[in-house]
Amino acid sequence: DFLVRLQSGDILVLETKGQDTEQDKVKRRYLEEWTQAVNAHGGFGCWRWAVARQPGEIRDVIMQGEEARTGG
Template sequence: MLVQILDLWRGSSRNFVPDYLIRLTNGRTLVLEVKGQDSQQNAQKRAAMETWVKAVNDQGGFGQWAFDTVFEPAQTRDVIERYL
């Protein structure tokens, strides 16, 4: 499955493709981004992704979705477990 999110950055439209889609054992799909450092553009992408996840969950019919970002690889397991 491919998820593309329309992202507006400094007046131009871009397609944002998240790093990982993880189907969890509870049926929820976690959209996970991995970033080495934060930036304004990354913050804008997170805002677009949070809006998309809310819209998909409100619409229904596609299961429950969640979104998070990992800045430290060692946090990955804890972030995933948060959504189980």
């Protein structure tokens, strides 16, 4: 996993995965819960998460993270 600071200042937790396991799915459920809790607290900025399945997707996933905040 990587932490990416987006141009907006938001933090993207970027997970890189090939095949999904049941453990990966559970991890993402907890990651969703964690990001919601951190964002609800409000003292740590805005956090989101995403998964890139192939190395070639990483740039697009990061750009989607940017657009999610700006509505672009």
